[in-house]
Amino acid sequence: MLTWLDANLVSILNGLAIGSLLFILAVGLSLVFGMMDVLNLAHGALFLAGAYLGHLFVGQQAGWASFAGALGVAAVIGALAGGGLSVMTEPLAHRSHLDQALLTLGVALVVAELLSIAFGNDVQSVAAPPGLDGSTVVLGSTYPVYRLVLIGIGALLAVAVHVVIERTRLGLLVRAAVADREMVSALGVDERRVKAAVFGIGSALAMVAGVLGGPIYGARPGLDSTVLILALVVVVIGGLGSVRGALIGALVIGQVESLGRVLLADLASFVLFGALALVLVLRPQGLFGARAQART
Amino acid sequence: MTPRTTADAAPPSATAAPEPPRRLLRAAPMAATVVLLAAAPLFLAPYATTTLSRILVFALLAASLDLLVGITGLPSLGHAAYFGVGAYAAGWITIHLTPAVPVPLLAGAAFGGVAAAATGWFAVRSAGVFFLMLTLAIGEIVRQVAQSWDSVTGGSNGLYGIDLPSVAGAPLGNVGLLHWYVLAGAVLGYAVLRAVAASPFGAVLRGIRDNEPRMRALGYRPYGYKLAAFVIAGSVAGVAGALLAAQQRLVTPSDLGFTTAALALLAVVIGGAGTLWGPCLGAAVVVLVRDALGPTLDGHGPLLLGVVFIAVVYLLPRGAAGVRLRRGPGREQSEQEPT
Numbered sequence: 001m002l003t004w005l006d007a008n009l010v011s012i013l014n015g016l017a018i019g020s021l022l023f024i025l026a027v028g029l030s031l032v033f034g035m036m037d038v039l040n041l042a043h044g045a046l047f048l049a050g051a052y053l054g055h056l057f058v059g060q061q062a063g064w065a066s067f068a069g070a071l072g073v074a075a076v077i078g079a080l081a082g083g084g085l086s087v088m089t090e091p092l093a094h095r096s097h098l099d100q101a102l103l104t105l106g107v108a109l110v111v112a113e114l115l116s117i118a119f120g121n122d123v124q125s126v127a128a129p130p131g132l133d134g135s136t137v138v139l140g141s142t143y144p145v146y147r148l149v150l151i152g153i154g155a156l157l158a159v160a161v162h163v164v165i166e167r168t169r170l171g172l173l174v175r176a177a178v179a180d181r182e183m184v185s186a187l188g189v190d191e192r193r194v195k196a197a198v199f200g201i202g203s204a205l206a207m208v209a210g211v212l213g214g215p216i217y218g219a220r221p222g223l224d225s226t227v228l229i230l231a232l233v234v235v236v237i238g239g240l241g242s243v244r245g246a247l248i249g250a251l252v253i254g255q256v257e258s259l260g261r262v263l264l265a266d267l268a269s270f271v272l273f274g275a276l277a278l279v280l281v282l283r284p285q286g287l288f289g290a291r292a293q294a295r296t
Numbered sequence: 297m298t299p300r301t302t303a304d305a306a307p308p309s310a311t312a313a314p315e316p317p318r319r320l321l322r323a324a325p326m327a328a329t330v331v332l333l334a335a336a337p338l339f340l341a342p343y344a345t346t347t348l349s350r351i352l353v354f355a356l357l358a359a360s361l362d363l364l365v366g367i368t369g370l371p372s373l374g375h376a377a378y379f380g381v382g383a384y385a386a387g388w389i390t391i392h393l394t395p396a397v398p399v400p401l402l403a404g405a406a407f408g409g410v411a412a413a414a415t416g417w418f419a420v421r422s423a424g425v426f427f428l429m430l431t432l433a434i435g436e437i438v439r440q441v442a443q444s445w446d447s448v449t450g451g452s453n454g455l456y457g458i459d460l461p462s463v464a465g466a467p468l469g470n471v472g473l474l475h476w477y478v479l480a481g482a483v484l485g486y487a488v489l490r491a492v493a494a495s496p497f498g499a500v501l502r503g504i505r506d507n508e509p510r511m512r513a514l515g516y517r518p519y520g521y522k523l524a525a526f527v528i529a530g531s532v533a534g535v536a537g538a539l540l541a542a543q544q545r546l547v548t549p550s551d552l553g554f555t556t557a558a559l560a561l562l563a564v565v566i567g568g569a570g571t572l573w574g575p576c577l578g579a580a581v582v583v584l585v586r587d588a589l590g591p592t593l594d595g596h597g598p599l600l601l602g603v604v605f606i607a608v609v610y611l612l613p614r615g616a617a618g619v620r621l622r623r624g625p626g627r628e629q630s631e632q633e634p635t
Contacts, residue, residue, distance in 0.1 A: 039425045092609070097425040098371050099609055102565060105373075105558055106605030113599035225554045229436040232429045240426075273437045280418050280430070 009141045011262045012255070017147040017216070019254025020154015024209040025227060026234040027161055027246045028082075028202020034178045034241015036195045038089050039101040043206050044228025045111040046081060050074045050210020051219035052115055055124040058214070067129040067211075074207040082203025086196040108224065116221045126214030133215075146215050153212065157205075158247050165243050174198055178241045230257070233272065237279045239286030248287055326573075333479055337472030346543075349475045351583045352482040353539045358563035358575035358582075359489050360532035365561070366570030367493055368525045369505030370420065371428050373557050374435025375533055377415070380442060380552020382408035382534025384449055387458045387541040395459040395467065401481055401538045408534015409527050411438070416526035420519065423508075435557050443549040454548030461542045468542075478539045485535045489572055492528055501525050555598065559586070562605055566612075 005012075029043045057070035085107065089100045127133060128146040135142045165171035173194050177184045185191040210219075217223060234253050238245025252275065260271040279287065333352070337345045357379050364370045382404030389403045415434045422430055442449045449455055460467040461477055468474045492498050503511045504518045511518055541547050550556065559582050567578030585600055 033425075037425070039429065098428065101371075101425055101428055102561070103606060103609045105561075106602045106609065109555075109558065109598050109602030109605060113596050113602060117596055117599070225436065229433050229554075233433050236426070236429055236433065270437075270441070272440075273434070276430075276433060276437075277418050280421070 006140065008259060008262065009139060010143060011259045013138065013143055013147065013151070015255035015258035016251070017150045017154075017254070018257050019251040020151050020158075021209055021213050021216070022227075022230055022234050022253055023154055023247050023250035024157055024205050024212070026231040026238070026250055027243060028198075028205045029231050030235045030238065030240055030242065030246045031174065031178075031198050032202045033235070035174060035181070035198055036089075036177075037097050037100075038199075039097060039104070040085065040199075040202070041101055041104040041228065042085060042108040042111060043104075043203075043231060044224035044226075045108040045115075046078060046203050046206040047210040047213070047227045048115060048219065048224035049081075049111060050078070050207035051126065051214045051217065051223065052119050052124070052210075053077070053207065054126045054211040054214035055119070055219045058126050058129075064129050064131075070211045071208055074211045075204045078204035078207030079200040081207070082200035083196050085203065086192075086199040090192065108228075112221065112224050119219070121221055123218050123220040125218045126211075128215040150212060150216070161243055170194075170197060233276055235286075237276065237286055239288040242286075242288040245286055245288030330479070330483055334476065337475045342471040345471045345475050347583070347587060349471075349478045349543050350587065351580045352478050353536055353543055354560070354563065354583050355576035355579040356482045356485045356536035356539065357533055358560050358567070358579040359486055359572050360529045360536065361560050362564050362567075362569055362572050362575040363489055363492065363501075363525060363529045363532070365564050366568075366572075366575075367498060367505065368501045368522060370423070370522060370526070371425075371561070372431040372529075373428050373554070373561060374415075374431035374433070374438070375529070375560055376552045376554075376557035377435040377438035378408040378412050378530035378533040379537040379540070379556065379560075380438065380547070380549075381411040382537025383541045383547040383551055384442065384455060384537075385534070386538030387455045387547045388448065390458050390461070390541065391455070395462045396465075397461050397463050397477070400461060400542065401535055404534040404536075404538025404541070405531045406534070408537060409531035411534075412527045412530020413523070416523050416530065420522040420526050432554070432557075435552070436554060439549050439553045442552055449547075449549070452549060454546055455541075456546045458541050458545040458547070460545070474543060478543050481535060481539045485532045486572070486576075488528070489532055492525075493572060497521070497524070559601065562601060562608070566604070566608055 025043065025047055029040060033039050053074050054067075054070045057066045057073070085104065088107070089103060092099050092103060128144075132146040132149055134145055136145050136148070137143070138148070163171075165174060173184065173189060177191060177194055181191060184194070213227075217227075230253060234246060234249040236249075237252060238247070238249030253272070256272055256275050260275075264271055333348070336348055340348065357375070361372060361375045364372050364375065385407035386400035386404040390400050393399070415438075419427065419430050419434060443452055445451075460469060460474070462468065463477075468477050493501075500511065500516055500521050503514075503516070504521060508518050537547075537551075540551065560579075563578035563582045564575040565578070566581055567574030567576065569575070582601065585604070586598075589600060
């Protein structure tokens, strides 16, 4: 057991790093959908925009200032983009979820193409900030410091999101809106503003995740749909509209993506599929979802 | 109502509803279209003919997707997976076994159907946007398999060197013959879709789209019907894939990727879901924009298509009308409930 752990420690840590990145990405997707029934297919494009933003600011020789700057700008642009998407989906509020999903799909195509026009089709790498770009020794295995930091950031954000959702007025409104949107608006709360706020925060998190993921994934065309799929699988497994579900789902998929690929190298793609199928057969509403099946 | 059949009426099929005049009216433009398409290679330049073949392939894919989206009410974003599975299967069999004509087509249909059954049995348990997410994930996973299974699919290089299909030992060695082959396959696939949509089975599918709880109350088990529709659509998409393999003679992972699936859905939405022929027109628009305007946009056709997507959602709620799962008295609504 111990030798097994020793041999696979790096994979497990990688899984945790991927998992925390996925959590940051998926929590916004999950809340926006759980709350407003908007499936934001542009979420992956926002991640990619964040990655390119990191490349633009940080490039090859990273500094703390530029990295922090990239994070800040990503958060602001992400929030604005989320607000914009919220406004764009507003006229479609009384039409089916599908129309809104199609709209965001169109936005995703446009954004991804604009990024590929601006940055070309090559893989652009992003360097980790100085001091974090080296390796350290964890229980006898060398491991990149940046990924450890990423795990820490993921844990920190998970706590922060939990506190916001459980302890603040905004969180209260969000939970109420997830449970019963009509009732919230009947009580005199402008649900459009709650929606815009959640959309903005979710999109800001997606772009921040893009910057944070830059040193690991780089920035390249096609990355947007890859991470979108992973985030969707996380949300489906975890259950829509649930923060806890997004966290557990992200950790599970992180391990599937990392440990699963190492242990079952030949079946890597099937493992992800298998995990998805397994959860859906056992719990069609996702691990923590209450009423996902009720939607049509 | 008494059926008024004219002399040149098509023989009424056993299962169809008795509406000969409307059926005739519908059949006439269809027949004219097929004749026109068949005559195209005689007066079109080879490049234009090739584009037309490509439109036919994509139109069959879009029409098969419409069986799910427009008729059964299952919006799929992973339909390109079965298209791609059919294309790879047909391509592989053409290279390793035989290019003799019906074989690759049948292989495409069989493998597309099997792949749809293997993934559909749990995908159709969900509905609405949840189904959209699931099919999206399934499609992407299938693409990853295509990309990583080097020994069979050729990995990211794709499966290349696919022989021309051959009839009675003679390969279909020019653009016109190949076009006729694609046309024949597309018409066949389309006829299957039309027959399914017009049958009592299709009426049940519309019933499920419009009001699933009611169908359940009437004693139908929607799960079986949805799965059957999913498998049929996957199988026809597999045929379209086999035509792609023959026409393009190359199959790459991007043929079954997210973009292809999204473009197929765009074709359905532009054309008007639930009509089967509308998505074919939509497919023509999509292919023309991508292939004809693409080069002038530096290969960034998807940019234009994304804009079209957004515009269609806002400006053509009618085009997207059939996609909406239930709204108002649709023209296509099933009035004759089978008993």
